[in-house]
Amino acid sequence: MTNSEILGSVFQKSENLKYDVSSNGTVTISEEQNHWVQNFLRKIKFKIPTYKNIELDEYGSYVFLQIDGKKNIEEIGKYLEIQFGNSINPLYERLIIFLNHIEVNCKYIEKIN
Numbered sequence: 001m002t003n004s005e006i007l008g009s010v011f012q013k014s015e016n017l018k019y020d021v022s023s024n025g026t027v028t029i030s031e032e033q034n035h036w037v038q039n040f041l042r043k044i045k046f047k048i049p050t051y052k053n054i055e056l057d058e059y060g061s062y063v064f065l066q067i068d069g070k071k072n073i074e075e076i077g078k079y080l081e082i083q084f085g086n087s088i089n090p091l092y093e094r095l096i097i098f099l100n101h102i103e104v105n106c107k108y109i110e111k112i113n
Helices: 003-005 036-043 058-066 073-088 091-105
Strands: 011-013 018-021 028-034 051-055 109-111
Touching: 003 073, 018 058, 028 058, 058 073, 058 091, 058 109, 091 109
Parallel strands: none
Antiparallel strands: 011 109, 018 028, 028 051
16 A cells, blocks of 8 residues: 555444543543353353443544544644644654554444545
């Protein structure tokens, strides 16, 4: 893929994703823990929560809230730069790694183009 193809990628949040946004803009994602081992241990009375909560930092929360199925990576990066200035450099390298992680490993978002 070329740089322009990568920067033109658009993402949307996964349909079944449950998350909350606090009053200060922090995103907390509730991830269901339904592995067969966890379910088995619950049946024999181990106290394993049904959901685990993952709290994103201020950068991750800001990026996550920008994902709307319309903005591409380049546009999200421009908003990040306006919001946080030089504190987020190297901008696009970090942004692409984060988006790749929450798409491939966590399945929180999906690429739509």
